[in-house]
Amino acid sequence: MATTELQGGPEPDGIIARVSRAAGAMRGAWRRFWRLVSLYMPKRLYARSLIIIIAPMILLQSVIAFVFMERHWQTVTQRLSQAVTRDIAAVIDLVETYPNDADYAKIIRIAQDRMQLKVDLLPADPLPPPGPKPFFSILDQILSTEITRQINRPFWIDTVGNSNIVEVRIQLEDKVLRVFVRRNQAYASNTHIFLIWMVGTSLVLLTIAIPFLRNQIRPILALAAAAESFGKGRPMPPDFRPRGAEEVRRAGFAFIQMRERIERQIEQRTAMLTGVSHDLRTILTRFKLQLALTRSKADIEALGKDIDDMQSMLEGYLAFARGDAAEDAGHFDLEAYFQKLGEEAKLRKRKLTTSLSGNPDIQVRPNAFARLMANIVGNAFRYSQSIEIAAKHGHGSLTIVIDDDGPGIAVEKREEVFKPFVRLDEARNLDASGTGLGLPIARDIARSHGGDITLEESPLGGLRAIIKVPA
Incomplete structure (x- = not known):
């Protein structure tokens, strides 16, 4: 007995794995395509909205124009060319049926009166050489095809140029038939009207849509400007109010x-800290009064130093918590401030070099920015x-780069020093009070302006501080 071995198909797990790999490859290709598209897409909302409106309109009109040109225009031209070719074939049949010269005049008259064809009989000379074919001429292609199909004789046609007349020459046995045909008899010449209507309607729609779109986007831009101004610590634009569509209005009211x-919340926090500061100052004042009654000079000096340290630390805490957020934006003269720093450098017996590029007048919160620079x-x-x-x-x-030749700060600790109350005993004390709030306050002020502070190694061998803020 013969046995037959059945060969099974591929394993189901292998098929699933291949399908998964194929799906993963398609997803990856799709993501790469959209990354490429987003790379070249405009970044502004107004430009993207215009593309959303214009691109479908252009695509729709292109499809309609293609269908019209492919179907209607070509079909009408083909039928007209067929009719003209039949008329020319009829004239040829008449010429060959009545070969007498006396009948030619009647044939020419009938062709002109009944068929709107201007017909001439020329001597049997060779046909002119073929002319250059136009790059795009549906009439030349269709008319040549119809003459070949219906007449099947040597012919020569001239459809090139803007003339309203098309010339056709057909080689007969002992003569040449020359026919002049009006172009609109063999060609759908009114298609430009369709294109004009289509383009004109699109322009009218765009003229209406673009201003409407601009009015819809303007409230979004105003909301973005108000949010950016608030992020930089500046007052809200005076003309800002929620406008536009319902969703944009809701976003505007939510922002306000x-x-x-x-x-x-900032006012409440500042008021609370101010109250705490007032209470602590009262206690410190009592300490001072008690010290005034103490007779030991050493104890008085020690306690007085402790009280001064406590007061300095308290002022630092209060300044850090307040963050100078209540101050309005104003003008700050960098050139004048650099002159003050030069005078301070002379008093401290330090070498200071300053340089300024651009307008010295900047728009910041003056007191806060002065504190930032001072720290x-x-x-x-x-x-x-x-x-x-x-x-x-x-x-x-505005970019300010400050270099020094001091001990610097280790790379791994350059971000840590911006945390409140962090002190570096080996490198440098971060502020005069020793509370570790100098750099945190400075960065807080810079970020409240919409900028930041970074630390790097200085070419002078010490520390480089880079201050970047919008101004």
Whole structure:
């Protein structure tokens, strides 16, 4: 008995694995395609909205135009060319049926009166050489095809140019038939009207849609400007109010409420800290009065120093918690401030070099920015002998680079020093009070302006502080 071995198909697990790999490859290709598209897409909302409106319109009109040109225009031209070719074939049949010269005049008259064809009989000379074919001429292609199919004789046609007449020559046995045909008899010449209507309608629709779209986007841009201004610590634009579509209005009202809550929270925190500071100052004042009654001079000096340290620390805590958020934006003269720093450098017997590029007048919160600079430059004065300050202001951005030749800060600790109450005993004390709040306050002020502070190694051998804020 013969046995048959059945060969099974591929394993189901192998098929699933291949399908999964194929699906993964398709997803990866799709993601790469959209990354490429997003790379070249405009970044602004207005430009993207215009593309959303214009791209489907262009695509739809392109499809309609293609269908019209492919179907209607070609079909009409083909039928007209067929009719003209039949008329020419009929004239040829008449010429061959009645070969007498006396009948030619009648044939020419009938062709002109009944068929709107201007017919001439020429001597049997060779046909002109074929002319250059036009790049795009549906008439030349279709008319040549119909003459070949219906007449099947040597022929020569001239459809090139803007003339309203098409010339056709057909080689007969002992003569040449020349026919002049109006172009609109063999060609659908009114298609430009369709294109004009289509383009004109699109322009009218775009003229209406673009201003409407701009009015819809303007409230979103105003909301973005108000949020950016709030992030930089500047007052809200005076003309800002929720407008536009319902969703945009809701977002505007939500932003106003959020801003009010944040400002109220800051005011409450500042008021609380101010009260705590007042109470602690009262206690410190009592300490001073008690010290005034103490007779030991050494105890008085020690306690007085402790009280001064406590008061200095208290002021530092209060300044850090307040963050100068209640101050309004105003003008700050960098050139005048650099002159003050030069005078301070002379008093401290330090070498200071400053340079300024661009407009010295910047738009910041003056007191807060002065405190920021004082904290950074104060550290440089305290722990180095030579300081260089370079400021560059332009295109709405301010960059200040401060270099010193001090001991510097280790790379792994350059972010840690921006945390409150962090002190580096080996490198430098971060502020005069020794509370470790100098750099945190400076970064907090910079970030409240929409900028930041970073630390790097200085070419002078010490520390480089880079301050970047919009101004």
